[in-house]
Amino acid sequence: MALASRTRSTTGRLGSESGSATVELAAAIPLLVAVTLAMVGLLGLARDQVLAQGAAREAAREAAIGGDLARASAAARAALPPGRAAQVAVVPDGAVRVRASVELPVGLPFGVRPVVIKATAVAARELGPPPIPADQ
Amino acid sequence: MEPPCTPGGGARANLLERPAERGGATLVGLALAGVVLMAGVVAVDIGALAGSRAAAQTAADMAALAALAPEVEHPPQREPAHEPPPEPGPATDKGEGLDVIRAAYQAQDGRTSRAAEIAMANGAELMRCDCSAVQAVVSVRRRVRFVPGGLTVVVTARARAVLGRPPP
Numbered sequence: 001m002a003l004a005s006r007t008r009s010t011t012g013r014l015g016s017e018s019g020s021a022t023v024e025l026a027a028a029i030p031l032l033v034a035v036t037l038a039m040v041g042l043l044g045l046a047r048d049q050v051l052a053q054g055a056a057r058e059a060a061r062e063a064a065i066g067g068d069l070a071r072a073s074a075a076a077r078a079a080l081p082p083g084r085a086a087q088v089a090v091v092p093d094g095a096v097r098v099r100a101s102v103e104l105p106v107g108l109p110f111g112v113r114p115v116v117i118k119a120t121a122v123a124a125r126e127l128g129p130p131p132i133p134a135d136q
Numbered sequence: 137m138e139p140p141c142t143p144g145g146g147a148r149a150n151l152l153e154r155p156a157e158r159g160g161a162t163l164v165g166l167a168l169a170g171v172v173l174m175a176g177v178v179a180v181d182i183g184a185l186a187g188s189r190a191a192a193q194t195a196a197d198m199a200a201l202a203a204l205a206p207e208v209e210h211p212p213q214r215e216p217a218h219e220p221p222p223e224p225g226p227a228t229d230k231g232e233g234l235d236v237i238r239a240a241y242q243a244q245d246g247r248t249s250r251a252a253e254i255a256m257a258n259g260a261e262l263m264r265c266d267c268s269a270v271q272a273v274v275s276v277r278r279r280v281r282f283v284p285g286g287l288t289v290v291v292t293a294r295a296r297a298v299l300g301r302p303p304p
Contacts, residue, residue, distance in 0.1 A: 028168055035172045039179040046183030053190040057197065064201070097257065121194050122257035124202035124250060 052104040052119035055079040059100035063090045064123035188291045192278040195258035196295035199251040203272035270299040
């Protein structure tokens with residue numbers, strides 16, 4: 001008799017916890033989606049860092065071979081995807097070097113404040129004839 | 137009154153008191169949290185590696201170009217025009233040969249030091265510079281510190297620059 005009642009109560013507990021793992025797993029799915037989006041955002045940041053570095057390299061190279069600031073900025077913007085806003089600064093770094101910096105604002109998901117990715121490249125000035133103007 | 141325990145009865149009772157899914161959700165949650173944490177750390181590290189690799193490649197490219205660029209700050213000094221040319225002879229030829237070798241070594245040192253300087257300005261360290269007057273092959277390295285535990289990884293990059301024929 002006592003064994004029968006214990007079995008009944010155990011069965012009732014089992015019924016109340018049955019499927020709890022499934023329920024909690026279902027509740028965790030939004031978390032998984034959020035984390036996946038965050039990781040995609042992080043990889044996008046890495047991609048933008050590579051893009052900014054390439055743009056800084058192009059600007060530094062253009063400035064090193066004698067191009068002016070406008071040409072260097074244009075070279076940097078040409079290395080970025082179309083429509084991507086960026087700030088490009090090219091300054092002389094001593095007598096024989098030029099330094100190009102690119103600041104690329106990147107938007108993040110979930111309303112997180114945008115971050116600014118910075119990349120810098122330094123190149124040695126090269127002597128030689130001035131570059132051919134862009135309109136020729 | 138409790139019935140006496142039989143050899144098989146205890147095990148049966150334990151099985152009945154331990155439902156199959158009790159604690160399963162906690163384990164799943166812990167595993168999920170671990171996977172999420174690991175994935176986040178791996179994503180951050182991959183991003184750091186990619187950015188550092190791009191920066192190292194930039195440093196290598198600029199260093200190789202700098203190794204071939206003519207020196208601007210300290211142009212090579214020429215002999216004064218009023219000095220008479222040295223007398224030809226075996227001893228002078230030997231001296232001239234030594235001078236040529238010395239000048240070549242100095243030029244090689246100058247190219248290497250320019251490449252090292254530009255690599256350092258780009259945040260990298262020059263590992264090797266096989267630089268001649270017409271070609272420069274440069275290898276640089278850059279250290280990346282991973283997020284967990286401060287594990288440091290060295291990223292290397294290599295670049296080659298060749299002096300082209302001047303336009304007619």
